[in-house]
Amino acid sequence: MGLISELPDMAMPLKDGSHPCLILNADYQPLNYFPLSLWSWQDAVKAVFLDRVSIVEHYSQEVRSANMSMLLPSVVALKDFVPQNRSPAFTRFNLFLRDGFSCVYCGNDDELTFDHVHPRRLGGQTSWDNIVAACTKCNLKKGGRTPVEAGMVLTRAPAQPSIYELQAQGRRFPPGYLHESWLDFLYWDLELQT
Numbered sequence: 392m393g394l395i396s397e398l399p400d401m402a403m404p405l406k407d408g409s410h411p412c413l414i415l416n417a418d419y420q421p422l423n424y425f426p427l428s429l430w431s432w433q434d435a436v437k438a439v440f441l442d443r444v445s446i447v448e449h450y451s452q453e454v455r456s457a458n459m460s461m462l463l464p465s466v467v468a469l470k471d472f473v474p475q476n477r478s479p480a481f482t483r484f485n486l487f488l489r490d491g492f493s494c495v496y497c498g499n500d501d502e503l504t505f506d507h508v509h510p511r512r513l514g515g516q517t518s519w520d521n522i523v524a525a526c527t528k529c530n531l532k533k534g535g536r537t538p539v540e541a542g543m544v545l546t547r548a549p550a551q552p553s554i555y556e557l558q559a560q561g562r563r564f565p566p567g568y569l570h571e572s573w574l575d576f577l578y579w580d581l582e583l584q585t
C-alpha cells in the first residue's frame with residue numbers, strides 16, 4: 392500500500408484495474424486458485440521493489456519514473472513460500488471446481504446449477520456434503536426427490552475438498568482458461584448460503 396507514492400515521479404498512464412498480475416507461491420503454483428491470486432499492477436510493482444517476488448512473465452506495457460522504467464509484471468512468484476493449510480471457501484466457483492464443472496449425474500458441462508442431493512424439503516443442508524454441480528436438465532428431473540427416489544446415480548460423493556484437491560483441480564483450468572472470467576469473480580466468490 393502506498394508504494395507508488397513512495398516512488399517519486401512514477402508515471403501512471405494506466406488505469407488502476409488494468410494489467411493485473413498473477414501471484415505464484417514460491418513453488419510456482421498460484422497462491423490461490425479461487426479466487427485466483429491477482430494483484431493490481433501497482434501492488435506487483437511494489438512487491439518487486441520490496442524484493443518479495445521474482446518476475447516470471449511481463450506485459451509489453453512499461454511504467455516509467457524519472458530514474459527507471461520497467462515492464463509491468465504479468466506473473467510474479469513469491470520468494471518466501473506461504474503454507475496453505477486453510478479450508479477452501481464454500482463458494483459457487485469452488486463447488487463447481489470440485490465437481491470439475493460438470494454435472495455429477497450425467498457429466499454434462501452446460502447450464503450448470505446446484506443441486507441439494509438430500510432435498511431441502513427433507514432437511515437437506517446447503518453444505519459441501521450436500522450440494523453438487525448438476526445440469527439444469529438433471530436438476531429439473533430430480534426435482535425435490537432424493538437420488539434414489541429419482542432413480543439417479545451420483546458419480547461422486549460430495550465432500551468438503553482440501554485446498555490441495557482444489558488446486559489439483561485448478562490445474563485443469565489454468566489461468567488462461569479463466570482469464571475472461573476474472574470479472575465474474577465477484578459473482579463466483581459469493582459464499583453460498585448455509
Ligand SMILES: [Zn+2]
Pocket residue numbers: 494495496497498499525526527528529530
Ligand atoms: Zn446432468
